[in-house]
Amino acid sequence: MLSNLQPQSPDKILALMAEFRADPRAEKIDLGVGVYKDETGLTPVMRAVRKAEERILREETTKTYTALPGEPAYREAMARLILGDDLPVDRLATVASVGGTGALRVGIDLARMANPALRVWVSDPTWPNHVSILNYLGVETLTYRYFDAETRGVNFDGMIEDLRGAKPGDLVLLHGCCHNPTGANLNIAQWDEVAALLAETGATPLIDLAYQGFGDGLDADAAGTRLIASRLPEVLIAASCSKNFGIYRERTGILLAICPDSATRDLAQGAMAHLNRQTFSFPPDHGARIVTTILTDPELRRDWETELEEVRTGMLDLREQLVRELRERSGSDRFGFLAAHRGMFSRLGATPEQVETLKRDYGIYLVGDSRLNIAGLNKNTVPVLAQAIIDVGI
16 A cells, blocks of 8 residues: 555755755855754753743643643633733634644644635745645645845735735735745734735635744734734634744644634634644643743743843844845845844845855755745854855855
8 A cells, every 4th residue: 555655745945954964064054944043053942941841840740631722821821922911812712733833734724624615825935834735735725926036025015916816715824924935024004904905805814923022022023913813803823832932842833713703713612622633632732831831930931031032133133244244245235135134034036056056165055945044144154154145146
């Protein structure tokens, strides 16, 4: 039977990681994988996470199953982190998930249960796994214009024009902040216009919030999501704790469903718990317990927010340093967009051939579409990258 399986196309980012590891050059630079790294090249365990784990080890008395939708304290703490204190409690269904990817998968399955003829709109470009999941599920996928390759900003007019084609029963997948792979984000006025358009078309937004706290701060990064949630009767939100808590391997996420009324909330809650049961049964708890411990303890939360702010501002400093270095070497401000982008990523605008040259001749690894991970840099490698960008002619 298994011999009938067909070879699967390798994930390009995972393949790039393997190629980087096999490169013997000591001066190589990994700007491909989407993981935060500090100035030493490590992905550290955050102080508050370490303290929370120590407390859990002291106080935990059992490893029995958690609740099918996840622990209520985790779900409430995450809902408040994402939506603020004005929770639509009587209209809100929540389930813990296996990372943000698991939340996306359950959210798409939920929408498909409600509408077997589901269509999903994704930005052009978007995180490749969005499209991979949708293709695997056989869901019709449509794209809306998003990134302007010339300005390196948002093609908002094109986005709005394309999304006018959405209809009731469609999902519109939006990046809550720190757009992956481009780093170009909507401003609050544009979020307001998107909310109005979605209300007009009747389509349901699915917001992927993977980087809250990495862009402009915890509340600022959630502002667009909160605006959408306050304006529309039905919203899905898939959130991840991998980046802002640094617990990538704990696979900690959550799916929120804001429903038109309490009766629909009850239906959604039951369906989401059912999907958890069919997919992985009970959700993992260790990462969720870390997050709950931090968010519900004032001292740990202050320490976590302080360190998260250090991470965020450190990435902004690297962006500004890179722009300065490129300005000095190019004699122009054509790379100024890098300082305007937010989060870990920016799309540089290099051709595939130029990306290959950076890898082959300089040991600098970018994703093929020229997405670079700003957090993979440090103050010593920024000048190296800047010079390579100029040498290659980007």
